[in-house]
Amino acid sequence: SQKIEQNSEALNIQEGKTATLTCNYTNYSPAYLQWYRQDPGRGPVFLLLIRENEKEKRKERLKVTFDTTLKQSLFHITASQPADSATYLCALEPTGSGGYNKLIFGAGTRLAVHP
């Protein structure tokens, strides 16, 4: 069956360290994968999109990798800050979905950055 999995355990790290979050998927062949941030009581906010022909994408302190062989994306936050504490969601649009952004989301990983 098709699955998109993120580590359900919260990730606790010290301020200034690099946070690495994992997203694995099975039985999908996505054309691209996205990462969102969600704060408690709020809607998700788009962060980064990476396409299947891209290995890596960067935006300021964020870096995303996409390995279509392993069926995995890694999301890194370098020089993490307490303000980075949130839940991070990965999402993909499965091929054959009509090309209209019908996103499948993982359950998210909660990141806590401690001063």
Next chain:
Amino acid sequence: NAGVMQNPRHLVRRRGQEARLRCSPMKGHSHVYWYRQLPEEGLKFMVYLQKENIIDESGMPKERFSAEFPKEGPSILRIQQVVRGDSAAYFCASSSTRSQGFAMSEQFFGPGTRLTVL
């Protein structure tokens, strides 16, 4: 430049009542998506609409749920005869264009409506 607006933010209903959730997309956006999020779970796609058209409702329960996006006014997600299992956060997102190949359009999410069924 207002973002996606949803109201009400919180809605309490008793079993058997109707719930109406409203979503006003960002200005200029003609594509609306509804998602449901249960506690500790990811967002689940429910329905995709364009103005006056339902494009994909494959994630909607077959009974009691309906959605519309009229020519004028907000998109409405309607849940009839609510049950406790309908308690969740319902998010609306909008985008300006349909993704075509690599021309992907970002989705902008509203703050959500938290529905509690007593």
